[in-house]
Amino acid sequence: MGDQVRRNMPLFPIGIIKQLTELSARQVRYYEENGLITPARSEGNRRLFSFNDVDRLLEIKSLLERGVNLAGIREIFEMKERGISVPNLHYKTEPSEGDIHKNLKKELYQAGRFGKTSLIQGELSRFFN
């Protein structure tokens, strides 16, 4: 069994996700409505999340904290799926809204120039400092 398939295996119910991501069930469901995540379903229609879903949610949380809205996050994910790299979206300090837009624009531009290399991943490492 490859790691890839392991990471995509539907394992946790929303309760576990709440603890792992510190997001409310309401938020998680809302993100699903907006196409940011697509968790599997159990026979009883319960959502089952994979490790990839957890990473995805942590990334959504991170981007949201930087002022990116759901539509923006959706576009960032779409670009990734198209193989375009989306570097340095991890700021240490909180930039102004203007800076966010300026930097996002610059980063997306650079992403287009340099091939695909750095993707934001390994969010789970936060739990294993």
Add this chain to the structure above:
DNA sequence: GTTCTGACA
């Protein structure tokens, strides 16, 4: 006990 959908004093 937990999760789901829909709705909003």
Add this chain to the structure above:
DNA sequence: TGTCAGCA
């Protein structure tokens, strides 16, 4: 986003 209802 929170929270409550009414189910499964």
